[in-house]
Amino acid sequence: MSDHVHTTADLTKNQSLVMGALAKASGPLSAYTILDELRDHGFRAPLQVYRALDKLVEYGLVHRLESLNAFVACSHAECEGHGQTAFTICQSCGDVTELADDDLAVRLKSLAARSGFTVRHSTVELRGTCRDCAAG
Numbered sequence: 001m002s003d004h005v006h007t008t009a010d011l012t013k014n015q016s017l018v019m020g021a022l023a024k025a026s027g028p029l030s031a032y033t034i035l036d037e038l039r040d041h042g043f044r045a046p047l048q049v050y051r052a053l054d055k056l057v058e059y060g061l062v063h064r065l066e067s068l069n070a071f072v073a074c075s076h077a078e079c080e081g082h083g084q085t086a087f088t089i090c091q092s093c094g095d096v097t098e099l100a101d102d103d104l105a106v107r108l109k110s111l112a113a114r115s116g117f118t119v120r121h122s123t124v125e126l127r128g129t130c131r132d133c134a135a136g
């Protein structure tokens with residue numbers, strides 16, 4: 001394991017509170033939903049939530065879903081390593097699932113490297129219909 005691995009034990013109080021809210025949520029949360037949930041814990045401004053989220057995303061504990069403008073806790077215990085992540089987002093029921101695929105990460109990196117680009121982070125968002133909705 002590298003020295004850069006962050007676990008929830010390393011988090012500041014605010015970061016742990018935001019992490020906790022995301023961990024118990026059944027799906028992605030917007031920064032404002034998180035703020036509402038944490039008002040009782042002393043959160044007053046969106047900036048406090050955004051600051052914590054920035055760090056959590058940086059640590060790989062949380063992923064940002066651009067298309068939903070929302071955040072989701074990483075579903076892998078050892079997410080630190082994966083700079084690339086893919087999510088399926090069902091447009092019928094809103095179900096969001098994180099897909100783990102090391103091959104995808106490697107392929108995206110090598111694709112970018114071909115044009116001299118160094119990938120630091122990417123989130124692939126696949127929008128469509130989940131199995132349950134397709135069946136129903």
Ligand SMILES: [Zn+2]
Pocket residue numbers: 060063074075076079082085098
């Ligand atoms: Zn992840």
Ligand SMILES: [Zn+2]
Pocket residue numbers: 090091092093094095129130131132133134
């Ligand atoms: Zn669905």
